[in-house]
Amino acid sequence: MNDKSRLIVVGGFLGAGKTTLLYETTKFLLNRGKKVGLISNDQASELVDTAILLQTNVKVAEVSGSCFCCNFNGLIDSIKQVNANSDTDIIIAEPVGSCTDLSATIIQPLKANFNQDLLISPLTVLADPFQLESIIAGKNAGLHASSAYILKKQLEESDIIAITKTDLLKKEELELLREKVKLHYPDSEVMSISAKTGEGIDNWLKAVLSKTKSGQKIIKVDYDRYAEGEAVLGWLNASILLEGSQTNWDETARFILHDLSKKIEKQHCSVGHLKILLENGSKYLIGNLTGSAQTISIRGEAGISDKARIIINARIGVTPEILDKMMKKTLEKVAKNTINMKITAWKCISPGYPKPTFRYAKIVD
DSSP: OOTTEEEEEEEEOTTSSHHHHHHHHHHHHHHTTOOEEEEEEESSSOOHHHHHHHTTOSEEEEEESSOTGGGHHHHHHHHHHHTTTSOOSEEEEOOOTTOOOHIIIIIHHHHHHOTTTEEEOOOEEEEOHHHHHHHHTTSOTTSOHHHHHHHHHHHHHOSEEEEOOGGGSOHHHHHHHHHHHHHHOTTSEEEEOOTTTOTTHHHHHHHHHHOOOOOOOOOOOOHHHHHHHHHTSEEEEEEEEEEEEEEEHHHHHHHHHHHHHHHHHHHTOOEEEEEEEEEETTEEEEEEESSSGGGOEEEEEOOEEEEEEEEEEEEESSOHHHHHHHHHHHHHHHHTTTOEEEEEEEEEEOOOOOOOSOOOSSOOO
8 A cells, every 4th residue: 555645534424425525525635636545335336425436537446235344354455446556645435324433443443453554534423414403402313213323423433523514504503503512522523514615625624634643532332222223224225227218317316306205204214315326428416315305405417318327325214125115116106108227236125233343442542
């Protein structure tokens, strides 16, 4: 590996905005002349995150089928992959959104075993402002209690808490939230970022690129509750080829998001996230749902053509069987008699019990 590449681990619960921040941060760093590598992570392949990050035209590696902590060697292989020519200045790694205990299982082992190769930045945990407000108020942010437990533990172990989506808040609302977070997590540095406007990215980068004290807390984690918090979510990763004469793919994407939102509302279930990437050649649209229909966000345009591809990643608080049926019913509505679909990948699962490769009990200097 390159002599002292900088590694930034960016955690945070599902829907916190990790991939969007990585995308915008990469563009920011490239404009500064930096050479960047990105690593995504999920329990299954066919990641929307990876497809989005590939749009940055930098080296992207993917650890799929297991989280970083349970496949530490896979993480190391990915670090080597994005730094194959020993010229990468900054590597940014995005763990699975439902992972916690990262300080003990990822940061400490990295410091212990790869100190000669890597500068490890402070562990950043991104937090959706509305979920954060709910957690501070003693509620569960619309999540199953055990999923909310994971989110709380992520915040507890952070070196930096970065409040995301700040463009959705008024200035006084953001300041009040920052003060609340500082009171509840006095040992974490509190920052705020809007990937949409770019505000706060520069300050965050100054912090993570200049500091080397990382993983400064080892937290107590109830692994049974942690496992339940992941298992209560049905996980679906799918890739589908679409074919229809001069189809408006933007309308197709909007229909999928809104129809699934209605189904989720009827089930009264929690939403980790729903992400779609609809690609039409070089044109693409990214859609997100993190709660009710009001949380639907869409950026980009796929336009009109005869063929396209859609990647769907869903983390919804129902069984994999129910999620499978929900998704297929929505796609049946989309297809009708006008669009042909060919499924190239379809995996609907419930994650297994987390079993970290390493778990350090003490902080490595």
